[in-house]
Amino acid sequence: MEKVFASIITIGDELLIGQTIDTNSSWIGRELNAVGVWVKRRVAVGDMWDDIWEALDEESQSSQIILITGGLGPTADDITKPLLSAYFGGRLVVDEGALQNVKNIFRSLNRPMLDRNLAQATVPEGCTVIPNKRGTAPGMLFRKNERIFISMPGVPHEMKGMMTDSVIPLLQKEFIMPGISHRVLMTAGVGESFLAEMIKEFEEALPKHVKLAYLPNYGMVRLRLTATGANKIQLDQELDLFFGRLQELVKDYLVSNTGESLEIIVGRILKSRNQTLATAESCTGGYIAHLITTIPGSSQYFKGSVVSYANEVKENILHVSAATLLHEGAVSEETVRQMVRGALDVMGTDFAVATSGIMGPDGGTADKPVGTVWVAVGNVNKTVAQKFKFRFDRMRNIELTATNALNLLRKFILEH
Amino acid sequence: MEKVFASIITIGDELLIGQTIDTNSSWIGRELNAVGVWVKRRVAVGDMWDDIWEALDEESQSSQIILITGGLGPTADDITKPLLSAYFGGRLVVDEGALQNVKNIFRSLNRPMLDRNLAQATVPEGCTVIPNKRGTAPGMLFRKNERIFISMPGVPHEMKGMMTDSVIPLLQKEFIMPGISHRVLMTAGVGESFLAEMIKEFEEALPKHVKLAYLPNYGMVRLRLTATGANKIQLDQELDLFFGRLQELVKDYLVSNTGESLEIIVGRILKSRNQTLATAESCTGGYIAHLITTIPGSSQYFKGSVVSYANEVKENILHVSAATLLHEGAVSEETVRQMVRGALDVMGTDFAVATSGIMGPDGGTADKPVGTVWVAVGNVNKTVAQKFKFRFDRMRNIELTATNALNLLRKFILEH
Numbered sequence: 001m002e003k004v005f006a007s008i009i010t011i012g013d014e015l016l017i018g019q020t021i022d023t024n025s026s027w028i029g030r031e032l033n034a035v036g037v038w039v040k041r042r043v044a045v046g047d048m049w050d051d052i053w054e055a056l057d058e059e060s061q062s063s064q065i066i067l068i069t070g071g072l073g074p075t076a077d078d079i080t081k082p083l084l085s086a087y088f089g090g091r092l093v094v095d096e097g098a099l100q101n102v103k104n105i106f107r108s109l110n111r112p113m114l115d116r117n118l119a120q121a122t123v124p125e126g127c128t129v130i131p132n133k134r135g136t137a138p139g140m141l142f143r144k145n146e147r148i149f150i151s152m153p154g155v156p157h158e159m160k161g162m163m164t165d166s167v168i169p170l171l172q173k174e175f176i177m178p179g180i181s182h183r184v185l186m187t188a189g190v191g192e193s194f195l196a197e198m199i200k201e202f203e204e205a206l207p208k209h210v211k212l213a214y215l216p217n218y219g220m221v222r223l224r225l226t227a228t229g230a231n232k233i234q235l236d237q238e239l240d241l242f243f244g245r246l247q248e249l250v251k252d253y254l255v256s257n258t259g260e261s262l263e264i265i266v267g268r269i270l271k272s273r274n275q276t277l278a279t280a281e282s283c284t285g286g287y288i289a290h291l292i293t294t295i296p297g298s299s300q301y302f303k304g305s306v307v308s309y310a311n312e313v314k315e316n317i318l319h320v321s322a323a324t325l326l327h328e329g330a331v332s333e334e335t336v337r338q339m340v341r342g343a344l345d346v347m348g349t350d351f352a353v354a355t356s357g358i359m360g361p362d363g364g365t366a367d368k369p370v371g372t373v374w375v376a377v378g379n380v381n382k383t384v385a386q387k388f389k390f391r392f393d394r395m396r397n398i399e400l401t402a403t404n405a406l407n408l409l410r411k412f413i414l415e416h
Numbered sequence: 417m418e419k420v421f422a423s424i425i426t427i428g429d430e431l432l433i434g435q436t437i438d439t440n441s442s443w444i445g446r447e448l449n450a451v452g453v454w455v456k457r458r459v460a461v462g463d464m465w466d467d468i469w470e471a472l473d474e475e476s477q478s479s480q481i482i483l484i485t486g487g488l489g490p491t492a493d494d495i496t497k498p499l500l501s502a503y504f505g506g507r508l509v510v511d512e513g514a515l516q517n518v519k520n521i522f523r524s525l526n527r528p529m530l531d532r533n534l535a536q537a538t539v540p541e542g543c544t545v546i547p548n549k550r551g552t553a554p555g556m557l558f559r560k561n562e563r564i565f566i567s568m569p570g571v572p573h574e575m576k577g578m579m580t581d582s583v584i585p586l587l588q589k590e591f592i593m594p595g596i597s598h599r600v601l602m603t604a605g606v607g608e609s610f611l612a613e614m615i616k617e618f619e620e621a622l623p624k625h626v627k628l629a630y631l632p633n634y635g636m637v638r639l640r641l642t643a644t645g646a647n648k649i650q651l652d653q654e655l656d657l658f659f660g661r662l663q664e665l666v667k668d669y670l671v672s673n674t675g676e677s678l679e680i681i682v683g684r685i686l687k688s689r690n691q692t693l694a695t696a697e698s699c700t701g702g703y704i705a706h707l708i709t710t711i712p713g714s715s716q717y718f719k720g721s722v723v724s725y726a727n728e729v730k731e732n733i734l735h736v737s738a739a740t741l742l743h744e745g746a747v748s749e750e751t752v753r754q755m756v757r758g759a760l761d762v763m764g765t766d767f768a769v770a771t772s773g774i775m776g777p778d779g780g781t782a783d784k785p786v787g788t789v790w791v792a793v794g795n796v797n798k799t800v801a802q803k804f805k806f807r808f809d810r811m812r813n814i815e816l817t818a819t820n821a822l823n824l825l826r827k828f829i830l831e832h
Contacts, residue, residue: 013627013629013642014629014640015441015442016445016454016456017449018443018446019446019638019640020442020631021442022441022442026436026437026438030435033432033433033434040462041459041460042458042460043459043460045457058474073632074609075612075630077628077629111607114610116609116612155632157808157812182433184435192490192491193490193491193530193532193533194530211429212493213493214491215435215436226429226433259435281702284706284709285702285705285708285710285714286697286703286705286706286709286721286723287706288702289702290701290703290705293700293703294810294814296778297778298701298725299725299726302701302725303726305702305722305723305725306722306723307720307723308720309705309719309721313763316762317763348728360712362712362713393573394710394712
């Protein structure tokens, strides 16, 4: 079976001058991959006629499917629609369905409509309109030289709705997809090189259609096995065997045998045990609570957090002793231990996790340089604490602290 | 003066199958732009020999500078180095400086070194080594057909260090850069189309070397003016005039005349007035506290947050009345007003902001559907509250709530 290749073209100067991080391509890649389409290339170009034109030419040489996002807004810098009209031929005409959609949206928002909003409903003659349930700019499908081109708005939630509702089902009808299967596991506490040594023989013995990838991130390394082939069921069985062996090889460092984040894993464990969690955060400033509460249903096991950035909040709400703060300092083992006890006490949860550290760029001392972090986790009977030393920038230090705190918490919960 | 163009090639299957969001390209684009290099294209390709080779060929046709990130790790899926060695010619040889760097890093980490770590110090003969102060993989510079190719590791903080310390200074020596200037302002409370109508004449009268872009995001729209030309000083003066006029035109909706985020703006106002802030967060789950504490120096004005996800935490720590929670519910005007008062009280700050809402996907009722949010801000004398209705997914609702809460807070602080 032939592989089905796709290219993703994202349009907008903001992508090139660094004002926007392109999250669309990543999401599209994941969705395509799940149904057996392999993304061959992702290209970002500016709001420039020739550059967009050239990208369309180039990508249609290597891919059967070309997905385009961006440049469909109602303002003058949005040139994608006239360009597509010139590239594929056909005047811009009003699409009745799209027009009705624009009118409905403005009616529901109770906002007056401008001519430029109505112009959103025009599309190149001969394209197939893809409905946009979440916004005014319709999607457009074109066919040329046995290639499929689909243009979608750059607004992430509009694009996502369109992909899920229309584009993916349409592609699945159009192509016979080969199988692509992935298995991902996560390790912590071991470097990429050491992992590679541990699984060297395993890696070298993998058949050609199975690939192994190392994805290091924030002190953890994910390992991904990918297999491609005609028979998806057979592929999955084969991959499960390899994956089982891989888990066995790295078992001392295994955090999970899914690619899921620690906040999902911790949440699932707590839910299954019907237990609750609170956080007491100094240096992470609420980031751990934020990670936990991004998960739907987290209110079942997460009661809350005291973000005690100032020492007086540590004292007044978490009841850390003034003497400890004075003599040991806010970044100390005794402080995070007391923060855990305070959080358990005032929020009445089964478990609590606490952080205190110096995230930088300023605030370090000879004794406690930037990157010094104390983390503690505990329940009413026991508290364990661990010191970390990170050496990165502020945001990375916050993320590393959160990751390590969640991993320490995961281990503690499983042991108690 | 001729424009200097760059292309960015990022390498790695994880970029194409959606396991990683490419933040490197965006950062590189911003840094290049600041010194006058225009990023023409960004291309992401997988760990495939032919695809990388083709990307090098293609990008060197349109750009004088080709920056490459990724694929330099110590594991078998990292094929960039042998490929560069084949592409530019030259055997792989040990670089003494790079070897010393690898040894120093392992010594400071107190970890044993493996052969594959030592192999990190090999580079294609004839390349210029760019030191990596933060990791083991050296950067490499090649010249071919009057093009400059620079390969860097994909680990963001290593790449950033290399760009700042070596690559940017090197490019500035190599090329005479034209001037590129940007001005960005941020608006809130007005749609993209309405803004476009308000500034239509202004936009149409702009000279050809000045471009206007609309960047909508989370209920706010940023407007960016970009000018290019030979004389940077003249350009800045000219752009300041246009920018002044633009600010005047949108003044009713102007949030700031910088591209800065609301948490930076709020922080600066608080610092200048020597005042303090606390947050009391239910539905935002600590996200507002997180945004505020990502800013270095935020401990000067931010005392902390009570993330009161469970009602008992609202009652016990923030002293929201049980009767209010029972009769009005957690998502109500009275609850967020009491949360503000509670936060001011227990954390002793000048200002507080509170949020409570239903973020989805579950938890909505006919009365209070998913996306219903109450926000309140206040000081000891006065509290104001506002209701919002969002219609997106959980993460987007959290972000929209945080943005609107910070904007409400900004306005309240400036008025009191």
